[in-house]
Amino acid sequence: ISGNPEAVAVNLGGYALVAVVASIIAMVIAIYRAMQLDILAIRREAARSTRRPIWQRINLDIVAIIITLTGFGISYYVTNSGVLDPQLRLLLLSPLTLLGTVFLMIAALLLFLRIFQLLLRLGAWLAARGRGAASMLALAQMARSPRQSVRMTLLFALATAFVIFTLIFTASQAERIPQVAAFSAGADFSGVPDNPSLNSIALDEETNMYRTIPGLASVTLGYKAKTIGGGNILALAIEVMAVDANNFASTAGSSWTGQDSPDALSSLMSQLRAGRSQGIASNVVPAIVDSATWTSLHLSPNTTFALNFFPYGPITLQAVAKVDHIPTISDSASAGGTDDVPSGGVLVDYRTFAPVYTNDFAQLGTSLPINYAWVRARDDSASIASVRKALTTGCCFILDPLYDRRAIVTSLQNDPLSVDLLGVLGIGATTAMLLALAGSLIASWLCARNRLTNFAVLRALGAAPSQLAGMLMWEQSIIYITSLLLGLLFGALLSLLALPVMIFTSVATTGASSDLSSSAFFIVQNIPPIQIVLPSTLWVILGALVGICIVALGLMVRVVSRPSISQTLRLNED
Structure with missing residues (x-):
């Protein structure tokens, strides 16, 4: 924008024109409707609603429910059928989920509009049997003419939901970056040693x-x-990772999370070490299998299976444990076994696997190479710089390609698309919240001002100022409490349903992780699994909203309490 604002303005001209045209059409419709009604009809409708809105006459809520169920039904089929590759699955699932979520929100709003008036009537009926006049009058007034209350409630609720969704999206997107970096590298550093011998x-x-x-x-x-794996019929591409179980837990333990395995990495390595002697003696390698391989090969605990190490031949392994994912192995059971995206992953002990490998292929005179390294540096900046320098420019320790966890984090945090999206969402949420607050305050103030005559009549009939204040407090409290509850509900629905398909994983601009194929790119959008994070600022914002509602309530009570009876009746326009 700062570099070429004229070109950006020209590109945005079409969107601005659409917004202006839509605004003009809305103004024309509003003015036309206002011209069709006389002042008496307007006041009667304001005092007691008699006309059913158009969405009730055409049952728009039922239409929204049907579209919602259809969208989520198709999404469920796409998710669980397994007939689509990851790219098509993601491209179809994202718009379907968003469509279903939007219409779910619309259906929920319209159902709320149907139920809210009934709840107000029930509340007025219950309040009439109590001793408090303020609550009964407030609920009776809202039940007779609920449109203003509904408008304010929905305006405030939708703005609150959008703010909650934006905060959760921002926190989840920020948390996604270190998770992806740790999964890609598997440790602080990893890569292929430069020495092939x-x-x-x-x-x-x-x-x-x-x-x-x-x-x-x-x-x-x-x-x-x-x-x-799976023989000649299935012919699944399975990636095998053999590590030194004596020290792998201390090297890569920080990169393994609860999303990868419910068991700690140290516990998994203990299982591999415990089966080392028996595995070498029986020529069967104990293996930790990820869920994609477990599902594809239909495994069960302690069953054996064979993997073909082309061109040498098969090796027998035993599934001793199951994990959800193995860091550095981005696989998918629906990947189709492409060269760059395996259908599963297996983790074994190198000290067990090497003798079995050598023994099985002894007639070929081959031994198991060392072709990968995982490195953990101390946490201080000097140590990190020293290790990075040795792995990139050292004479004997070069890893190429090199996966640098911290460099990946830095690259993804500065990704222009991510920064722009978070900025736009933040500006949009802030603007919507400020406009909703201003609109709610102005609407409440105008409503209170327009009803000063009613309040003056109640004063003349013997109502105390405290009762009038209590009546207004009941009305506004119902509106604000309902708005906050609906905002929390809609924000939670948006976050649970839309966030998993909206959070994206960019590609680092530099380093080994920048060279991703199209298939691998779509796989890493969901591996590791996306986590929804509740930020601490969410509770601060909710507390601020509650405080603003209390301040607004106090202002409305002050508006009602100030004018005198004679002045209000004398200045009434009727």
Whole structure:
């Protein structure tokens, strides 16, 4: 915008023209309707609503419910059928979910409009059997003419819901960035060693060499490869990750979260170490299997399965544990087994897997290479810089490609699309909330001013000023409390239903993670799973809204209490 404001203004001209035309049409319709009514009809309608709105006459709420159920039904089929690849699934699911959510909100609003007047009548009936005149008069007035109350309630509720949704979206999008970075890297740093001649014989020696890097806290060397599972019929692409179970928990423990596995990584590594001797003796490798592989191969605890390491042959593994996801393996059971997106992932102990691998393929004279490394640095900036320098420019420790967790976080946080979207949402939510507050205050003030004659008559009939104030407090309290509750409900619905398809994962502009294929890009939109985060500022904003409602209520009571009876009756326009 700052670089070329004229071009931006020209591109936005069409949207501005549409907004102006829509505003003019709305003004013309409003003026035309006002000209068709005389002052007596307007006052009668304001005192007691007799005309049914058009949405009730055409049963628009039922239409919205039908569209909602249809949209969510199709979304459920798309989600659980498994017939679509991740790209088509995401492209279809996002608009369908948003469409269903929008019409769910419309249906809920229209149902509320149907029920609200009945609830007001019920409240007036119950209040008439009590001793308080203020509550009975307030509820009776709102039940006779609920339109003004409904307008204020819906205006404030929708603005509150939009603010809540924006706050939760911003917090969830911000939390998504470190989750994606940790999942992509699997540790502080990870990548392929520049030396292709490393094998299992040099595991301890190479590990000790990496430990000489200043600032390094832990390192794990291992092996990653694509295999074929499910035999020749299924031919699923399964990615195998062999790590040194002796130190992998200390290296990558911070990158494993409850979304990846309910069990701690240290507990999983203990299971692999416990089965090391038995696995080498029986030539069956204990394996931790992710949910995609578990589902695709129809596994159960402690069952064996074979993976084909082309061109050498199959190796038998035993499923000893199931996890949801394995960091650095972005897979999907519906991926179709493409080269860049596997259909599942398997985690094994390198010290168990290497002897079995060598034994199974002894006639070929091959040994298990070391082709991947995970590195954790100390948390101070000097150590991080030292380790990063060694892994990028060192003579013996270069990882290429290198996945740098902190660099990925920085790149994603500065992504222009993410920054622009969050900025637009923030401005929109703030503007909507301010306009709603101003509109509610002005509408409440005008309503109180227009009813000064009614209040003066009640004063003349013997009502005390405190009773009039109590009557207005009842009316406004019902409006504001209902608005806040509806805002919380609609905000929660929007967040639960729309956020999972609206939160997106950008691609880092630099580094190894910037080179993503189209299939992999659509996979990482949902892996790791999206978390909905409630920010602490949400409660601050809700508290501020409650405070504003209390202040507005006090102002309305003051408007009612100030004028005298004689002045109000003398100045009445009728």
